[in-house]
Amino acid sequence: MRFFDHKWPALLLWPFSQVYVAAIALRNFFYDVGLLQSHIINSYLISVGNITVGGTGKTPTVHYLARSFLSLNKRVAIISRGYGRQSKGTVVVSDGQRILASVHEAGDEPLLLAQACSGAIVIVDSNRVRAAQLAVDRFKPDIILLDDAFQHRRIHRDFDLVTLRRLAPFGNGFCLPAGPLRESRKNLSRAHAILFNGPEGMKEDVPDIHKRPVFYAHYVPQYLVNKKGKRVPLDLAQKRIYAFCGLANPHAFRMTLAKLGVNFAGFAAYKDHYYYQKSDIENIYTSYERSAAEIIVTTEKDWVKLPLELLDEHWYRLHIEIKPVEEENFLSLFEIVK
Known part of the structure; x- marks a missing residue:
């Protein structure tokens, strides 16, 4: 873009x-x-x-x-x-x-x-x-x-x-x-x-x-959700996160996170409507571990395409409403x- x-x-x-x-x-x-x-x-x-x-x-x-x-x-x-x-x-x-x-x-x-x-x-x-x-x-x-x-x-x-x-x-x-x-x-x-x-x-x-x-x-962030569907309050100020998304406008997602006061340990942008494979999950997790981030955050649009059986307790989706x-x-x- x-x-x-x-x-x-x-x-x-x-x-x-x-x-x-x-x-x-x-x-x-x-x-x-x-x-x-x-x-x-x-x-x-x-x-x-x-x-x-x-x-x-x-x-x-x-x-x-x-x-x-x-x-x-x-x-x-x-x-x-x-x-x-x-x-x-x-x-x-x-x-x-x-x-x-x-x-x-x-x-x-x-x-x-x-x-x-x-x-x-x-x-x-x-x-x-x-x-x-x-x-x-x-x-x-x-x-x-x-x-x-x-x-x-x-x-x-x-x-x-x-x-x-x-x-x-x-x-x-x-x-x-x-x-x-x-x-x-x-x-x-x-x-x-x-x-x-x-x-x-x-x-x-x-x-x-x-x-x-x-x-x-x-865009108003509401809460985080983990793989079990549990809602977690937004408490991201100064928290080190690794974020990724596959959107036509990834900058908007990054800005939304930035306004929550996060400390970006890393950010990856994939093409819009990207379908994630096992190798992508492994690469994201490797980058997360190397960056010493506390959690991994993505969008709900990306979350529906993730193989949830490969995710652990460190993965979250951000629920946003307009x-x-x-x-x-x-x-x-x-x-x-x-």
Whole structure:
């Protein structure tokens, strides 16, 4: 992702970006004028997406919304593509009562959402229309949350929420492949609201987004959890830790830990959606021992892909939630909760 933060040497790919931009613009034009149709599903659909590649807090936002709607006694379904999964077609990850798929069948983020949002239906399918229709036919949800669907215009949505990171939200400002933008910034006009996510206290680099409601949310660490599922209070000030993650934006995880006052004995960043093997666990543990760290800490997204039978009492996952700054006003955006 650091490549996308600078204009050079990314500028060398700018001509290819123009071809990409033209193709996306043509596709959007076809939807705008009705040559391509969006399928209407008989439920209230909320898309949580972004306009850039990389970590913008989509999954924590989906988690927050699902938990909020479930607390209002709404029946919630979550639809995801299931990036990185080894299965094909439609997979029901959770029926709201039981988890029915492994991480390899579901993908890391859908499985994490199924575990964290008890009561929510979770379905993965690259065909979101098919998955949403299945959800309606079998489970009759009040609300369907579409994970990472801002560009997936085949399915009609009632609300488009776009998440952005606070720091340099558009990177170098170029579209793929020269930059992180999936489409032109002007297409944020399709969004109903923008949510800037980031660790509390992060320097804000927020551009003016014309005529769109803008909200902010913090990443709030809650507690540590060990392999037995026991919650451990956050007492990490000056504690030597070895941390690792496989995220699109590992810097945000490191900053979150830093704000807890930890003393980093080591930090390892793997590629996003990385699936850990036995050799990776051995390498991490060797680095931990050599660094004289007290504990090993990772994210919940990474934890679901770890072979727990290989872990000992030194391994922990950090449970983080997002907290909108103006929570009541933020939730009032959605007609179904009024």
